[in-house]
């Protein structure tokens with residue numbers, strides 16, 4: 104039996120238990136200690152931004168055209184000079200090893216096999232050099248611009264040396280989000296080892312045993328800069344102070360000057376910021392509200408994309424994320440004039456539910472759902488989805 108058939112059979116079988124990302128989410132919740140699930144799943148404040156992201160996606164209607172020639176939907180999408188297998192990718196996730204041991208490697212492997220982009224976070228727990236080896240061609244690097252210039256230049260240089268072609272500068276974390284679930288759970292750097300968290304870890308043996316096997320997660324990209332002889336608390340304080348503060352226009356220009364490849368600004372939700380990013384010469388932006396994790400009153404990305412598109416013009420690459428949980432959601436955002444869609448939690452639920460098979464299966468679900476949606480809509484290719492928007 105050939106590899107394609109084996110892949111199809113495996114995922115058709117998994118489909119009977121996990122037919123949607125929501126099914127993977129349920130399984131992830133069971134397998135993860137509460138503090139880890141809350142960190143992944145939660146939003147900020149009363150979590151109304153999370154609900155708003157969902158409601159705005161649900162409100163987008165697409166009108167099918169049924170009388171059309173038969174076709175097999177094609178998902179291939181060209182972005183920044185590279186052809187990807189689908190118009191979606193995996194968003195950056197910090198503290199990836201808390202979500203699931205070695206999650207970044209598993210996500211990067213899926214991206215490499217499936218030929219979709221995977222964005223590695225500055226504050227992931229796997230190093231940018233390791234991920235460049237795991238997913239050459241498919242890994243992008245996300246930078247929280249360190250406010251120490253030497254560290255900033257060094258990280259950018261390391262990313263160039265490791266072969267990254269796309270740098271994503273995130274601008275929507277001027278200060279750490281005050282996430283109540285994490286505060287209550289004592290999820291902090293350094294971690295607070297409370298009795299409650301120890302019991303939670305003990306009750307979730309797969310997570311705990313694999314964490315023991317992989318070693319305690321650390322900030323693999325930033326730890327080289329921690330002053331020698333620093334104890335854990337000083338080291339943690341240093342790392343969290345590195346990536347704080349607003350990214351002003353001068354710092355963005357500096358990133359543009361230092362980065363020879365494709366530069367994307369992530370975390371844009373208003374027209375002024377979109378214009379500023381375009382004016383400094385970035386190659387694209389990711390419209391994002393950080394998955395509702397930073398400001399509870401923020402508008403949804405689905406509500407914001409039309410005015411941002413108006414500001415940057417037809418041709419400028421507009422990528423988007425926040426709240427996407429299905430192939431239908433991906434189609435909705437592409438129809439709303441986005442060029443490419445990212446998912447954070449959607450893929451992470453897959454890792455936590457089933458490890459490598461789970462991330463692969465998340466990709467399978469999204470691919471099948473998107474193809475099915477396009478078939479229903481009478482759209483052979485993603486770039487035709489815009490005509491279906493009601």
Ligand SMILES: Cc1cc2nc3c(=O)[nH]c(=O)nc-3n(C[C@H](O)[C@H](O)[C@H](O)COP(=O)(O)O)c2cc1C
Pocket residue numbers: 142143144194195196197198224225226227245273369391392393394395396424425426427445446447448449
């Ligand atoms: C657990 C978690 C950690 C995240 N860490 C980062 C990060 O380190 N850098 C970043 O730019 N965005 C980060 N984000 C935001 C995601 O990249 C993305 O914008 C968001 O998850 C999209 O929403 P979704 O999860 O509903 O798909 C994180 C999101 C989650 C859920």
